[in-house]
Amino acid sequence: MAPKIAFLIALSLAGSAFAQGFKPTRTVEVVVHTGPGGGSDLLARAVATMIEKEKLLPVRMQVVNKAGGGGAVAPAYLAEKAGDPHTLGFFTGVWLTNPITTDAAKVTLKDLTPIARLVLEPALIAVKADAPYKTLSDFTTAAKEKPGQLKQSGGSVTSRDNVVRQLLQRSSSARWAFISFPGGGERIAALLGGHVNMMVIEPAEAGEHIRAGNMRVLAQVSERRLSGFPNVPTLKEAGFDVPAVPQVRGVVAPPGIPPANVAYWEDVFRRLTRTASWKKYLDDNQFEDGYQNAADLSKFYDDFTGTMRGILQEAGVKIVR
Amino acid sequence: MEIFGGLLQGFALALQPVNLFWCFVGVFLGTIVGIMPGLGPPATIAMLLPLTFLMSPASAMIMLAGIYYGAKYGGSTTSILLNVPGESASVVTCLDGYQMARKGRAGAALGIAAIASFIAGTVGVLGLMLVAPPLARFALAFSSPEYFGLMALGLAMVVLLAGRSMVKALLAMLLGLWLAGIGTDLFSSESRFTFGSLELLSGIDFVVVAIGVFAIGEVLANMEEATPAEPLPIPKGLRNLLPTLQDLKDCRFAFAQGSVLGFVIGVLPGAGSTIASFISYGVEKAFSRRREQFGTGVVEGVAAPEGANNSETGGALVPLLTLGIPGSGTTAILLAALVLWGFKPGPLFIADNPSLFWSLVASMYIGNVMLLVLNLPLVPIFAQVLRAPAYVLFPIILGVSIVGVYTTSSSMFDVACLAAFGLLGYLMRKLDYPSAPLILGLVLGGAMERALRQSLMMSDGSLTILVARPISAVMLSFALLILLIPVFSKANAWRQKLLS
Numbered sequence: 067m068a069p070k071i072a073f074l075i076a077l078s079l080a081g082s083a084f085a086q087g088f089k090p091t092r093t094v095e096v097v098v099h100t101g102p103g104g105g106s107d108l109l110a111r112a113v114a115t116m117i118e119k120e121k122l123l124p125v126r127m128q129v130v131n132k133a134g135g136g137g138a139v140a141p142a143y144l145a146e147k148a149g150d151p152h153t154l155g156f157f158t159g160v161w162l163t164n165p166i167t168t169d170a171a172k173v174t175l176k177d178l179t180p181i182a183r184l185v186l187e188p189a190l191i192a193v194k195a196d197a198p199y200k201t202l203s204d205f206t207t208a209a210k211e212k213p214g215q216l217k218q219s220g221g222s223v224t225s226r227d228n229v230v231r232q233l234l235q236r237s238s239s240a241r242w243a244f245i246s247f248p249g250g251g252e253r254i255a256a257l258l259g260g261h262v263n264m265m266v267i268e269p270a271e272a273g274e275h276i277r278a279g280n281m282r283v284l285a286q287v288s289e290r291r292l293s294g295f296p297n298v299p300t301l302k303e304a305g306f307d308v309p310a311v312p313q314v315r316g317v318v319a320p321p322g323i324p325p326a327n328v329a330y331w332e333d334v335f336r337r338l339t340r341t342a343s344w345k346k347y348l349d350d351n352q353f354e355d356g357y358q359n360a361a362d363l364s365k366f367y368d369d370f371t372g373t374m375r376g377i378l379q380e381a382g383v384k385i386v387r
Numbered sequence: 388m389e390i391f392g393g394l395l396q397g398f399a400l401a402l403q404p405v406n407l408f409w410c411f412v413g414v415f416l417g418t419i420v421g422i423m424p425g426l427g428p429p430a431t432i433a434m435l436l437p438l439t440f441l442m443s444p445a446s447a448m449i450m451l452a453g454i455y456y457g458a459k460y461g462g463s464t465t466s467i468l469l470n471v472p473g474e475s476a477s478v479v480t481c482l483d484g485y486q487m488a489r490k491g492r493a494g495a496a497l498g499i500a501a502i503a504s505f506i507a508g509t510v511g512v513l514g515l516m517l518v519a520p521p522l523a524r525f526a527l528a529f530s531s532p533e534y535f536g537l538m539a540l541g542l543a544m545v546v547l548l549a550g551r552s553m554v555k556a557l558l559a560m561l562l563g564l565w566l567a568g569i570g571t572d573l574f575s576s577e578s579r580f581t582f583g584s585l586e587l588l589s590g591i592d593f594v595v596v597a598i599g600v601f602a603i604g605e606v607l608a609n610m611e612e613a614t615p616a617e618p619l620p621i622p623k624g625l626r627n628l629l630p631t632l633q634d635l636k637d638c639r640f641a642f643a644q645g646s647v648l649g650f651v652i653g654v655l656p657g658a659g660s661t662i663a664s665f666i667s668y669g670v671e672k673a674f675s676r677r678r679e680q681f682g683t684g685v686v687e688g689v690a691a692p693e694g695a696n697n698s699e700t701g702g703a704l705v706p707l708l709t710l711g712i713p714g715s716g717t718t719a720i721l722l723a724a725l726v727l728w729g730f731k732p733g734p735l736f737i738a739d740n741p742s743l744f745w746s747l748v749a750s751m752y753i754g755n756v757m758l759l760v761l762n763l764p765l766v767p768i769f770a771q772v773l774r775a776p777a778y779v780l781f782p783i784i785l786g787v788s789i790v791g792v793y794t795t796s797s798s799m800f801d802v803a804c805l806a807a808f809g810l811l812g813y814l815m816r817k818l819d820y821p822s823a824p825l826i827l828g829l830v831l832g833g834a835m836e837r838a839l840r841q842s843l844m845m846s847d848g849s850l851t852i853l854v855a856r857p858i859s860a861v862m863l864s865f866a867l868l869i870l871l872i873p874v875f876s877k878a879n880a881w882r883q884k885l886l887s
Contacts, residue, residue: 101716102433108723115437131430134589134796142585167576170585214847223576245531245844246573248837251656251712251719258710259527261845270726274711274733350729383576 087326090125090152097155099140101133109185109315110156116343122334127154137164138171145173147320151327154181155318162367163224163374169386174371179323180363182335183316185348186356188288189226190295192267192281194257202234202284202304205264209240216242217262219253223383226313227266229374230287232381233308234301257281269294269352287311294352309373314356316363332360390516397745401753406446406746413450414754417457418761424465424473424598424791428458429716436724444728445743449750451724455717456508456700456751459660460758463500463693467493468772469784471602471791476660476696478597478826479668482548483681483688485605490684494628494770499686500693501762502630503642507694508755510646511653511701515708516748519737522702523709526654531841532852534657536862538835541662541827543866544669546873548823550682553873556824559815563828566591567836574840586800593829595792599805600822602788604812606781628767630686638690641671645694652695653702656714657838660699661830667695673869682821701751708744710734 096114098106107129114127132140137160144155157175164171191202199205209216220227228244235241245262247253254271256262258280267281269292275281285304286295301310317335319328338344339357348355358366379385400406420431432451439447462477467484480500487496514522529537542560549556569580570590581587645667652663671691672681681688706712711732713719725732730740737744775783792805815822846852854860 102429102720104719107433108727111433111436112727115440118437129433130797132797134586134798138585138588139798168571168578168588170578170581170583170588172585217845222573243844243847245841246837247841248573249656249713249719251706251714255527255656255706255710255712256530259530261530271711274731274735278734280734350726 088330093126093128095153096127096129097132097140097144099137101131106156106158120341122337141173144178144320149322150320153320157318158315162371166375167224167383175367178321179319180360181317181319181331183356183358183363185315186312186354189266190269190272190283191285192272192283193264195280195282206238206240209242213241214243218244218264219247219256219262222246226311229311229377230266232377237306237308292352328360393745397749400746401749406449409446409450410453410750410754413453414457414758417454418461421458421461421473422464424471425794428455429720432720445746448747453754459697460504460762467496470605471788472597475594476664479664479692480689481601482823483684486684493773494766495630495634496689497766498630499690503690503694504697505755505759506642507646507698511650511698512751514650515701515704519705519709522654522705526706529655531838532856532859535838535842536859538831539866540862541666541831543869545824547669547672550821555820559820560824560828563825564832566829567832595801595804596808596829597826598788599808600812602784603809604816606784607813608816628770634686638687641687641690642694644670645691646698649695649698650702653699654705656706656712659715660696663695663699664692667691
């Protein structure tokens with residue numbers, strides 16, 4: 067602990083000294099694995115705007131969309147950029163789960179340089195407002211009575227939606243169907259149209275449907291209650307002792323960059339998470355502050371990957387590494 | 388009366404000089420983005436997002452929407468002139484548009500595309516204004532079985548896209564369906580036909596296939612002629628460059644059905660403008676009295692898909708604004724923009740922000756007029772492109788195609804795919820295989836497979852779900868009827884033979 071504090075003090079005292087070690091001199095490329103409008107794309111663009119507004123960087127940040135390969139092209143692209151000081155990437159849980167299930171997704175987060183974890187996105191478990199289920203137990207009980215008859219809409223099988231389902235199924239020994247929809251809009255439309263019974267939804271997406279009386283929230287996938295949903299129990303409070311799997315997002319750099327660069331970027335993002343614009347951004351989206359520095363992030367990789375591998379294996383997904 | 392008051396208020400806002408200016412900027416950028424193959428509205432809007440913080444939300448929304456519907460106007464230009472689809476929704480426009488250009492009627496085709504776009508764009512806004520809430524409820528009644536029905540209906544159009552041989556059309560379609568299967572399986576995350584290639588994991592982008600098969604294939608086929616083809620005939624004089632009264636008369640039905648079909652399909656979050664344009668082209672051909680001339684340059688073949696892909700924009704805004712549900716890449720980024728500006732898109736959005744909604748609606752009427760005024764004078768200018776001799780024109784087509792594909796994905800792999808599909812397009816031409824069924828299979832294959840498998844998950848494996856639900860049953864019956872068209876015409880021909 068002591069060396070770390072000493073390091074931080076040294077960092078704040080000698081910030082300029084570090085800047086001499088490394089400073090970007092041209093536009094920084096920020097790689098995301100989705101097209102324009104995807105979750106990582108939006109976060110990256112918001113971060114670039116905030117960093118510019120708060121003058122945290124002497125150069126501009128430019129978002130580069132490297133969509134494809136089910137999310138595997140962007141990490142591979144970063145790996146190719148080994149040693150490039152002007153490239154960063156925004157990772158998400160998919161960068162960790164993809165290599166577990168997809169043979170061709172060879173680049174794992176372990177092969178890249180960790181910089182910082184930024185946000186944890188909690189989620190809500192929602193049903194249509196006229197559904198008979200008032201609590202999560204109502205839902206699992208109903209599912210147990212009619213095994214496989216109730217349905218949940220969500221993303222791919224490796225998505226957080228399905229992981230939450232697997233955890234809940236295991237803890238309640240109920241079973242219900244999971245129907246994948248590629249677009250977030252289609253998932254919500256399927257629930258509102260009464261074609262499925264339940265979904266895991268992001269808080270910002272659900273808010274307006276609840277206000278309009280179209281949706282009801284049974285529980286929140288979060289360790290503690292979100293400020294926007296003070297009356298909704300967390301999974302644990304609802305009686306389900308399962309980990310609240312967050313959607314995680316953060317920053318990585320290509321492999322093989324010197325420690326001075328890592329320290330520089332770590333500092334930029336640490337300062338970003340202390341600004342008022344960042345706090346407002348988290349609040350508007352009902353995200354949790356998930357800041358972790360490079361060293362902690364590296365440890366997080368291992369825990370997260372281990373947990374996910376176990377869950378996906380149990381879900382019957384083919385594991386390749 | 389509520390609508391009337393709202394619209395008046397909207398026009399008062401939209402006609403403010405600053406909003407008129409941003410509306411013009413939007414539709415102008417949109418036209419350019421539409422003309423350039425590869426660069427699409429989602430990427431453009433994403434790039435412009437930081438700029439929008441300097442404007443009022445109303446101005447920003449007016450501008451971004453302008454890019455969205457403006458791009459649909461420009462999309463037809465390269466389809467007609469160069470056989471290079473400017474965007475996915477303009478693939479079908481190549482079929483008759485490029486043939487018209489080859490006959491020296493490029494101006495008429497471009498003009499009809501602009502007029503159809505204007506009529507349908509306006510119908511789309513009317514629909515958005517008048518029937519948005521009830522239609523949004525209709526859209527929610529649509530789920531996987533209904534989408535399967537819709538895709539089956541689309542796929543049945545293959546019998547209308549076939550050239551001389553139905554067997555060849557079906558083979559081309561099957562190839563398209565197979566190409567659609569390449570990539571990561573959404574349901575099991577397993578890789579299909581990727582042969583360990585990272586790039587193939589996300590499947591083959593159909594824009595690459597369309598540009599390869601249509602544009603590169605056409606260039607290759609033309610290049611083997613020993614004497615380079617004469618420049619295409621271009622009639623002199625402005626009057627001869629624009630559509631004739633007869634053209635407009637021929638397009639009456641196309642204008643109407645394209646507008647309505649495009650809007651209704653646009654409202655469905657899982658469909659999209661490409662499907663709308665294919666179905667509208669098919670409907671036009673199915674009901675046409677000169678069905679056998681389609682594909683040789685009939686003007687309705689341009690009007691129907693160009694209309695459908697424009698009114699689709701108005702339709703796609705319905706679920707976005709009334710439910711907060713985006714149906715396409717562009718509406719997803721518009722949704723994100725609304726959130727960034729501090730709005731909460733959802734079922735109460737219009738009620739909470741009436742002035743924003745109505746100024747957007749009013750601006751879309753204005754924007755469509757601007758687009759017509761902007762695009763019609765461009766027609767004679769663009770038509771001059773075809774004056775260029777083959778040794779100038781062909782390199783231009785190749786360049787535009789390669790740059791277009793590269794800007795979509797910044798991937799050299801896609802450029803290599805473009806070359807491969809160009810070769811395929813050339814072979815298909817030589818062997819007289821029609822290319823449209825290939826594209827149709829590729830566009831619909833993925834969505835259709837997903838819808839089928841989702842339906843089967845919903846019904847626990849029982850196929851009856853597809854016919855037990857009324858909407859999908861109706862669609863499937865229509866699909867069957869279309870499939871029977873060739874049988875009917877055969878029977879008819881046979882009967883005539885017997886009688887004579």
